[in-house]
Amino acid sequence: MPHHRSCRNEDTCCNLKDGNKDGLVNLSEKTCSCMKFQVDKLSCRHALAAIRYAKKPFRDFCGDCYKTTSWLEAYSGNIFPVWHPSEWNIPQDV
DSSP states (O other): OOSEEEEEETTTEEEEEOTTOOEEEETTTTEETTSHHHHHSSOOHHHHHHHHHHTOOGGGGSOGGGSHHHHHHHTSSOOOOOOOGGGOOOOTTO
16 A cells, blocks of 8 residues: 555545555546556555545445446346357348
């Protein structure tokens, strides 16, 4: 975890010093200068430190696609098997 932090506002920005991999975290926008927070939609090490410092729930900072409700919704309907390619009926115009 990053060892030094300076926060302007615990709801907004934190600058976390972590050797060569410092991170500027904006919790309200869910971004970090290392880009992992916004790309993966999961908290990077800098964001985790900022979230812990702000005493906020970690679950509020992960993308909806990782939440149980999304998984339940994704698999709530029927899932049909995909047969072997030799059994596919492919139209001629494709």
